[in-house]
Amino acid sequence: MRSYGLYIGGQWHETPSRYEVRNPATQEPIAECAAATEADIDRAVRAAAQAFPDWAARSYEERGEFLRAIANALKERFDELALLECQETGRPIKEIQAHDIPATISLFEYFAGIGPATMGETIPVPGEYLTYTRREPLGVVAAITPWNFPLWLAALKIAPALAAGNTVVIKPAPTTPLTTLELARITEAVGLPPGVYNVLTDPTPATVGSALCAHPSVNKIAFTGSTATGAKIMQLAAPNITRVSLELGGKAPFIVFADCDFDRTLAHALLANFFAQGQMCTAGARLLIERPIYQKFLDAFVERASKLKIGDPSDPMTEFGTLHSQAQLDKVKHYVKLAHEQGARLVLGGKQPTGSEFARGFFFEPTVFSGVQPTMTLACEEVFGPVVGVMTFEGEDEAVKIANSVEYGLAAGIFTQDISKALRMAHRVKAGRTWVNCYNMHPAAVPYGGFKKSGFGREAGLQCLLDLYTEIKSVQIDISPDFFDWFM
Numbered sequence: 354m355r356s357y358g359l360y361i362g363g364q365w366h367e368t369p370s371r372y373e374v375r376n377p378a379t380q381e382p383i384a385e386c387a388a389a390t391e392a393d394i395d396r397a398v399r400a401a402a403q404a405f406p407d408w409a410a411r412s413y414e415e416r417g418e419f420l421r422a423i424a425n426a427l428k429e430r431f432d433e434l435a436l437l438e439c440q441e442t443g444r445p446i447k448e449i450q451a452h453d454i455p456a457t458i459s460l461f462e463y464f465a466g467i468g469p470a471t472m473g474e475t476i477p478v479p480g481e482y483l484t485y486t487r488r489e490p491l492g493v494v495a496a497i498t499p500w501n502f503p504l505w506l507a508a509l510k511i512a513p514a515l516a517a518g519n520t521v522v523i524k525p526a527p528t529t530p531l532t533t534l535e536l537a538r539i540t541e542a543v544g545l546p547p548g549v550y551n552v553l554t555d556p557t558p559a560t561v562g563s564a565l566c567a568h569p570s571v572n573k574i575a576f577t578g579s580t581a582t583g584a585k586i587m588q589l590a591a592p593n594i595t596r597v598s599l600e601l602g603g604k605a606p607f608i609v610f611a612d613c614d615f616d617r618t619l620a621h622a623l624l625a626n627f628f629a630q631g632q633m634c635t636a637g638a639r640l641l642i643e644r645p646i647y648q649k650f651l652d653a654f655v656e657r658a659s660k661l662k663i664g665d666p667s668d669p670m671t672e673f674g675t676l677h678s679q680a681q682l683d684k685v686k687h688y689v690k691l692a693h694e695q696g697a698r699l700v701l702g703g704k705q706p707t708g709s710e711f712a713r714g715f716f717f718e719p720t721v722f723s724g725v726q727p728t729m730t731l732a733c734e735e736v737f738g739p740v741v742g743v744m745t746f747e748g749e750d751e752a753v754k755i756a757n758s759v760e761y762g763l764a765a766g767i768f769t770q771d772i773s774k775a776l777r778m779a780h781r782v783k784a785g786r787t788w789v790n791c792y793n794m795h796p797a798a799v800p801y802g803g804f805k806k807s808g809f810g811r812e813a814g815l816q817c818l819l820d821l822y823t824e825i826k827s828v829q830i831d832i833s834p835d836f837f838d839w840f841m
């Protein structure tokens with residue numbers, strides 16, 4: 354079994370209290386982690402604050418070299434990290450190998466190279482002045498991540514924060530700290546200066562996270578998680594006017610027009626809903642099918658979903674793993690019960706699979722309800738599981754109306770072969786990331802984030818580095834030979 358301390362100031366610290374991290378597919382312990390105390394939080398923030406001036410003063414090129422070295426180390430440990438991520442999340446190893454680890458590497462490589470793009474600009478102003486702006490790092494970034502994509506979501510914060518010259522204290526979700534801790538081992542191996550990257554772990558969801566957010570020496574909070582926690586984080590940040598960016602929940606519409614490429618759309622619909630067992634903020638859980646192909650598409654979707662291979666997440670043939678926890682299982686069951694009560698029609702799943710191989714995990718079958726109305730709970734609230742609500746619509750206006758009817762606005766999928774319709778829809782749907790004829794693509798260079806209660810701030814891309822991890826300072830220099838006294 355693996356064992357970890359807290360990673361603070363370049364050192365591993367043991368704590369008197371420890372806790373076990375378990376594999377959700379078997380409920381067996383896979384690692385033992387340290388439980389941080391209030392004093393540890395303060396020590397980690399102080400270590401990050403102490404490391405900041407030297408790290409910020411280094412050139413972009415030098416910081417980029419460290420990020421590149423991290424990317425290379427991730428490549429070397431690809432298989433081991435993929436297995437560990439699979440064991441702590443319960444997600445199929447196949448998808449972690451295809452998405453999470455490559456996307457993490459790509460983020461470190463991308464941000465290693467874009468430092469010079471963060472230079473400021475000169476601004477002509479009336480009079481004889483040289484006026485220019487510079488981008489300066491913020492200081493200590495507190496990063497807080499959820500359990501569904503632990504390493505990739507951590508990298509979305511760590512890579513741009515470090516590239517811009519900030520230092521980081523990260524608090525992963527209590528149940529999935531392992532790859533984030535392994536990243537600390539990687540930073541150690543590549544010689545990242547002590548205090549630039551720190552990791553705090555804790556078995557309770559809110560204790561360390563909230564103390565970290567309220568710490569007066571934290572300059573920025575980068576949070577991914579639920580909308581409810583996001584609201585609490587804004588309150589914790591308020592007294593110190595700490596900068597905040599929030600990547601929160603979603604309830605994405607997956608809009609299928611009758612003129613779509615049927616087979617490709619079907620493949621994307623499966624990916625949009627059953628990747629990570631639907632435990633994705635971008636899950637296309639509102640499946641909107643245009644009336645002329647409604648029954649045909651629904652039947653084909655159900656048929657394909659019924660054939661997904663459920664099982665041991667570490668088996669490379671597995672396509673659908675386990676839910677992450679008992680709490681997730683309870684939540685999914687709750688929404689399934691509500692959907693039944695509110696009159697939706699169950700057309701697939703709706704229960705836990707039977708069989709000895711499923712006995713110890715939190716397995717739940719891919720589930721599809723048809724006849725869902727836009728006002729039903731299943732059409733409005735985030736389930737964060739493999740439960741799809743299928744609706745029908747007629748034409749663009751109705752699709753837009755349903756798509757925009759929820760309080761979230763993170764992602765949307767639009768499937769049509771009519772380019773004009775696709776563009777009109779992409780502009781009318783209120784979602785921070787809109788995919789047309791594709792889904793769940795996350796290139797490191799493309800900004801990603803939500804409208805409405807899905808949060809604010811954009812991760813990935815140059816804009817993220819500029820807006821989330823630097824402040825603009827303007828400098829104005831009088832170069833006139835004459836003194837112009839504009840006050841007296």
Ligand code: NAD
Nearest residue numbers: 498499500525526558559562563578579582600601602634
């Ligand atoms: P969560 O909000 O319960 O927890 C997220 C993180 O916040 C965890 O590390 C948790 O320990 C910590 N936390 C909890 N309470 C806190 C508090 N009061 N102060 C500080 N930290 C606190 O979310 P979750 O259940 O881990 O993740 C699922 C949610 O995350 C879903 O709503 C999902 O949509 C969202 N999510 C969003 C994105 C995105 O990019 N927008 C990506 C993945 C997940």
